[in-house]
Amino acid sequence: MRIATGPVPRITRSTNYKWWVFASVALGLYLTVTDQSGVNIALPRIAQHFGADLPAVQWIALGFTLSTSVMFMPVGRLSDIFGRTQVFMLGFAVFVAAALLGGSAVAFPVLIAAKILQGVGVAGIEANGMAMVADIFPEKERGKAIGLYMSIIGAGAVGGPVIGGTLVSLLGWRSIFAVSAGVGVVALALAAVVLRRGVSVENRQPAGTNFDWTGAGLSAIVLICFLLSITNGHKLGWYSPAIMAGFGIAAAALALFIWWEGKASAPMLDLSFFRSKVFTLGVSARFLSFLGGSAVYFLMPFYLVQGLDFEPSKAGLLMVPGSACIAFWGPFSGRLSDRIGTRWLTVAGMALCSIGMLMFARLDVDSSAWEIVVSIIVEGTGIGLFSSPNTSAIMTAIDSRKFSVASAFLNLVRTSAGLSGIAIFTAIVVFTMASQGFEPDLSGVSESGGNDVRLVFIAGMSRAFVVGAAVMVAAMVVSLMRPENPSVLDEG
The missing domain is CATH 4.10.860 (DNA Excision Repair, Uvrb; Chain A)
Known part of the structure; x- marks a missing residue:
């Protein structure tokens, strides 16, 4: 059975077909990452337009994250049964339809519903993207491919706030949804042309497999x-x-x-995956890395804007080097892991992240921009060194026919760890502020209270980063315990 009828395009006969597949997947990944961060930038304007309060507006992001997390595993399993390409393209169709619905919403509940639906589409895209990349590239090049995949995430994290902020300023918040829908149509058309062989049908589960x-x-x-x-x-x-x-x-x-x-x-989830020490310890290290890393991307904007009274534009620029380091070091560590193995690169990455967290813990009201940037660079470099080799080791440890459900599970680990980390580190900061008699709410940092409230907030932030450093050390130990997947070195 073929994925598409009609003549086979020249692209699918190209010796560089794997790169065409990567380009199709990368466009989808970049779109989903930039859309998420771009919509977050637009939340204040959306709240103003609909007259919604902060708890209500937060459901735009929370509803999206919940639906994506809930759908990752079912979508991954469906992909392994019916084919990755079909579910990948269906995810794009749902994404585009939800973007059009959100951009034209005249009632706030409709906008929330659109973001929840969009999360379902993103689950179809992200659950299959990594699986298709890992499958189309030979095992000896898998680290390089996954490294490039991670660099797309970093590039999207850098570009999302810039693109989203520009669109909101010039054309209003609805333009983000319109642009996402337009680019989504282009990405869907590219996928229809490129994803025709080698990435879906050959890796389906046996006929008759039940959901x-x-x-x-x-x-x-x-x-x-x-x-x-x-x-x-x-x-x-x-x-x-x-x-x-x-x-x-x-x-x-x-x-x-x-x-x-x-x-x-x-x-839906093959528990035999966890019989592999490489898979189990790799997933554990991944969870810990995202749990600890969430402290940076959640607390640092509050520190920069409310704690140091920086303009949001300057705060955004100071955060860029971290994402840029992830985008730069991801492909490098991926290529290197194809040659020397994955374990020691992940250990080195988590060691750097631990150091970066301790550097964040030393920041105060008098810290310079350079101290902040250096801390962000150290932490971003650590994440860049860790992510690609760790993911490559995990994917190499399982049967390629089950790549979609494994990829979906890894994305679920990422989102659940990130949300858990935000909750834990918020609780640490809130407890510190409440113990000193200040309103136990992060919004209190920007309200009247003089320098005292800033000092107490930064003290709580420092405690959170110390805990984050401990989590990163735990991830380093787990990575050190993980055996090297022998097939990586044998193929290299």
Whole structure:
């Protein structure tokens, strides 16, 4: 069975076909990353347009993240059953339709619904992008390919706020959705031409494979209850009945999910993945790295704008070197891991991240821009050295026919770790401020209170970064414990 009918384009017969596949996937990835960060920049204007308060506006980002997280695993499993290309392109179609709906929304609930729907489309795109890249490149080049894949994420993180901010300033917030829809159509057309062989049909699961609806439902309950509880714990109180009930339901559903996946004939998540030390320890290190790293990207903007009273434009520029380092070092570490292996690069990356976190912990109200930039460069370099080799090791440890569900699981680890980290580090800062008699809310940093409130906020931020450094050290130890995947060196 063929993916598309009609004559086979010259592109698919090219010796550089893998790079055409990469270009198609990279365009989709860049679009989703820039769209997410661009919409975040537009949130104040959206709130003003609809007259919505901050808790309501936060649901634009939270609803998107929840739907993406919940759909990652089911979409990954469907991709392995029915084909990656089909689900990848369907994800683009949903993304474009949701962008058009959001851009034309006349009621705030419609906009939230559009972002939730867009999250479903992004799950289809991101769950398959890494899988197709890992599959189309030979194993001896997999580190290089994944490194370039990570560089696209870094480039999108740099470009998103710039592109989004420019569009909002010149054309209004609706223009972000319009541009996303337009670029999405171009990306969908490119995928229709390029993704015709070698990345989907040959790696389908055997005919007749069933979809695990029970596992999908249980995983959705786990994620919804856990993510809602951990993102609202510091507001409602960690020991409040609602939060405790949420964590309790999540734990019970997780136990049922593990039991069911162990007995299901066609499980959504193949628990045999975790028999591999390379996979298990690699995933654990990935979770810890995103858990610790979330402190930087969440707390630093508050420190720069509210703590040091920098203009948002200057604060944004100071954050750029971190993303640029990820984009630069990702391909380098990926290529190097193809030659020397993955373990020591991941250890070195987490060591640098630990140092960077301790440098952040030393920042105060008198820190110069150069001190901040150097800290961000050290941390960004560490992430760049770690991410590509770690991901390459994980993907090499599993059967290529299950790349989509594995890729989806890795994306789920990223989003859940990021949200968990934000909740934990916010709680540390809030507790520090409340213990000194200040309003336990990060917005209090920008309100009246003189220099004292800034000093207390920065003290709490320093404690958070010390905890972040400890998390990065834990990730370094886990990476050190991970055995080298022998096939990487054998192929090199």
